[in-house]
Amino acid sequence: MTHPNKTPSVKSTIKSLQIVEELQKRNGGTLKEISNALDISKSTIHRHLITLENAGYVTRDGNTFDVGYRFLNLGQYTRFRRPEFGEIKSALSDLVSATGHEVAFSVLDHGKIICLHQEHSQADYFDQRSTGNYFYAHNSAAGKAIIAEKPDREVQEIIDEHGLPQVTAKTITEENELFDQLETIREQGYALNRGESTEGLRSVAATVHSDAGQLLGSLSVSGPKYYIGDKEFHETIPMSILEIVSKLEQKFGEMDNRSGKSVN
């Protein structure tokens, strides 16, 4: 159930989106710059930019165009699309209290992981802005926890599309090794990241499910190795996450009983 799709695409839509993405990539730009970068005539880019501007998807400051705020409006919507997501966001602060580290909730999207919610600890030794960022599934705890629950065939598709690029010395770059580790994750019930995406960064993650049993995403806790000792990494933090997950899933049950839902 992934993308390969033979339905002919709407080329104008693709072009418009390309323009917006180019604006993002270069942090805004002039008509001519975009025209050159995408190798599309000035008049075409002009018409697309004006169309997007009128719709709120592009802003303009003099002759500099940039990504519009309508994206923020829609982006925020996606963070709370499901009622469970709001509950999960609230639970993040509990997880911060329990662990004292950076925590996040992420989902799988097009074979990569994107962070929907993030909460900093008081002592934010690293104040990364993860929300809205895409990460590889194979080198993040959040990602491995999620794909561990997917059938091998689907994991293979992700590998085929995105590869297993090496980011640090510890990154898993062999398919077999990845599949082995996913098996371990299934047994343990949580995933670990030992500096596979950033040297010296440790993370723990476990998945969250809807009341109907559908995989929603994963909760993760991250911090530098010198702040997260071995016992914390292998015992305390995993336990804290699983406890929060279990409370969450129980709450989902209550939510759904109230409204009488039943899906999937």
Add this chain to the structure above:
Amino acid sequence: MTHPNKTPSVKSTIKSLQIVEELQKRNGGTLKEISNALDISKSTIHRHLITLENAGYVTRDGNTFDVGYRFLNLGQYTRFRRPEFGEIKSALSDLVSATGHEVAFSVLDHGKIICLHQEHSQADYFDQRSTGNYFYAHNSAAGKAIIAEKPDREVQEIIDEHGLPQVTAKTITEENELFDQLETIREQGYALNRGESTEGLRSVAATVHSDAGQLLGSLSVSGPKYYIGDKEFHETIPMSILEIVSKLEQKFGEMDNRSGKSVN
């Protein structure tokens, strides 16, 4: 410099965006639902949805389509598009410390106000999710502070486009009254909202400018009337905001000197 524009639009792009907006409006939907709602043939909607899905702008769960996470990625980008925005976000927590209330940073977009950053006080008596939401300019402190700095002609254009809809008994619905109040705001240096958008909600706002003097947006502080006394409303909070703004603008000067910018 507002939208009316005679350049012919890219209709396919508009259609795609309409589809996404419809998904947002109804919190996801099936192909058939969207087709009915927009009165466009199934095959056309199908092609648009698949195009958007492949590009990451639509997600799909079975036969239910919804707004995709690519919007979150681009939306987060807009929140930090300018280096000043990051500084402003950081300053929000200082403003929370100083006032103990809900604070926000908002900008003008297409004649409405959109909140880019928001910080809750500890005692979050109301935990509204403002970020990414659009508000009227005429009934919010954040909005009035901003349009007070725009030429009358531009304010008139906003009124012509969005009107002065009455939301509470105190909402300003007369053009003259609005223009008068904007004059007062210019004299005072800050704007007030006395229950004009929500009964019993008080807000104070002041604008922030880049080092080049460009209007960036406004900082605002909000809370229920029974938590914000008269003296706080008219003296303490305005002072706190103006102090933070002044620190911010000084910092912008230092930032720009470092990189040697000079625009506008």
Add this chain to the structure above:
DNA sequence: CTGTTTTGTCCCATTATATGGGATATTCAA
């Protein structure tokens, strides 16, 4: 302030592509 260059805006004939009807394949629920 003026001449010069750059960049955005607009128009039009040509070409490409978006469209909807309907036939088929899939999915979903009972």
Add this chain to the structure above:
DNA sequence: TTGAATATCCCATATAATGGGACAAAACAG
């Protein structure tokens, strides 16, 4: 498993997207 609902696909037709180039406006240098 079966039937109903829904998504997917194909194709002829109509429509809309495109780029070249003329024009206007703004930015820049002297």
